[in-house]
Amino acid sequence: MTESHRNSSRISKAVIPAAGLGTRFLPATKATPKEMLPVVDKPAIQYVVEEAVEAGLSDILMVTGRNKRPLEDHFDRNYELEEALRRKGDAQRLGRVQESSDLATMHYVRQGDPRGLGHAVLCAAPHVGDQPFAVLLGDDLIDPRDPLLSHMVEVQEREGGSVIALMEVEPSQIGLYGCAAIESTGDDDVVRVTGLVEKPDPAEAPSNYAIIGRYVLDPAIFEILRQTKPGRGGEIQLTDALQKLAFDEKLGGPVHGVVFRGRRYDTGDRGDYLRAIVRLACEREDLGPDFRAWLRRYVTEEM
Numbered sequence: 001m002t003e004s005h006r007n008s009s010r011i012s013k014a015v016i017p018a019a020g021l022g023t024r025f026l027p028a029t030k031a032t033p034k035e036m037l038p039v040v041d042k043p044a045i046q047y048v049v050e051e052a053v054e055a056g057l058s059d060i061l062m063v064t065g066r067n068k069r070p071l072e073d074h075f076d077r078n079y080e081l082e083e084a085l086r087r088k089g090d091a092q093r094l095g096r097v098q099e100s101s102d103l104a105t106m107h108y109v110r111q112g113d114p115r116g117l118g119h120a121v122l123c124a125a126p127h128v129g130d131q132p133f134a135v136l137l138g139d140d141l142i143d144p145r146d147p148l149l150s151h152m153v154e155v156q157e158r159e160g161g162s163v164i165a166l167m168e169v170e171p172s173q174i175g176l177y178g179c180a181a182i183e184s185t186g187d188d189d190v191v192r193v194t195g196l197v198e199k200p201d202p203a204e205a206p207s208n209y210a211i212i213g214r215y216v217l218d219p220a221i222f223e224i225l226r227q228t229k230p231g232r233g234g235e236i237q238l239t240d241a242l243q244k245l246a247f248d249e250k251l252g253g254p255v256h257g258v259v260f261r262g263r264r265y266d267t268g269d270r271g272d273y274l275r276a277i278v279r280l281a282c283e284r285e286d287l288g289p290d291f292r293a294w295l296r297r298y299v300t301e302e303m
C-alpha cells in the first residue's frame with residue numbers, strides 16, 4: 001500500500017449492530033433494548049461507544065431495529081433533565097448526563113428484517129462508503145483497561161485488508177463462535193487468517209481461536225455480503241463473507257487476526273453479565289472499597 005493511500009484511508013467510522021431481540025434477558029428486555037441494561041451505572045452500549053472513541057473512531061453508526069428508541073435518546077441531549085440538575089447545582093450528575101451525548105457523532109439506520117449480522121453490516125454500506133471501518137458487537141464488552149481496537153486499527157493501517165479480533169477459548173466452547181484457521185506471522189499478537197467457519201462442530205473446528213466481536217473491515221466486504229447466501233441459522237453471516245476475503249486475497253486484501261489476551265465479558269450471557277458488573281464495581285474507585293468489603297463478607301460468611 002502506498003503512503004498516500006494509507007493516509008487517505010485513516011479509519012474514522014464505527015458500526016455497531018444493535019437490532020437483536022435480547023431474548024436471553026427476558027423479561028428485562030421486553031420493553032427495553034438489551035444494549036441499555038446497566039453495567040454498574042452505565043448502559044452496556046456506552047462502554048462500546050467509548051471504546052470506539054478511545055480508538056479514534058468518533059463517527060458511529062448504530063444499526064437498530066424496533067424498540068430501540070431509548071438508544072437514540074441515551075446518546076442525545078436531555079434538556080429537561082439537564083435543566084433540573086443545573087437548578088439543583090448538581091454539576092457532577094449533570095456532567096455524567098452530558099457525557100453520553102457529547103461522546104461521538106451518532107447516526108442510526110434501521111435494519112428492517114433481522115437477517116443476520118452480515119445483513120446488519122450491509123445496512124451500513126451507504127454511510128461507510130469506500131473507507132475501511134470498524135464493527136463492534138454490543139454483546140462483547142472489552143475491559144477499558146485492555147485496549148484492543150486501537151491495536152487492530154494500527155494493524156489494518158500497516159497491513160491493509162481486514163483485521164478481526166481473536167481469542168483462544170476452551171476447544172469445547174468453539175461452537176459458540178466464529179472460528180479461524182491461522183498461520184503465524186512471527187508476531188505473537190498478530191496472525192494471518194487462512195480460513196473461517198461460523199460456529200463449527202468442535203470436532204471439526206480448525207482451531208480454538210474464536211472471533212470476538214471486533215472487526216476492522218475493508219469496504220470490499222459489502223460487495224461480498226451482497227452475494228453471500230444465508231448460512232448458519234438461515235442468517236447472512238459476516239464470518240462467511242470474511243472467509244471469502246481470507247480465501248482470495250485479490251478480493252480485498254489479507255485478513256489478519258489480533259490475538260486478545262485481556263478481559264472480555266459477554267454481556268449477552270447472564271452469568272458473564274453478572275461477572276462483568278461485580279468485577280467492574282470492585283475495581284471502581286468510588287464504589288469499590290465498600291463493595292469489596294461487603295462481597296468478601298458475603299462470600300466467607302453467608303455462602
Ligand code: G1P
Binds near residue numbers: 139179212237
Ligand atoms: C457473532 C458472530 C460470531 C462471533 C460472535 C462474537 O455471533 O457471528 O462469529 O464469534 O458474534 O461474540 P453471535 O454471538 O451474535 O451469535
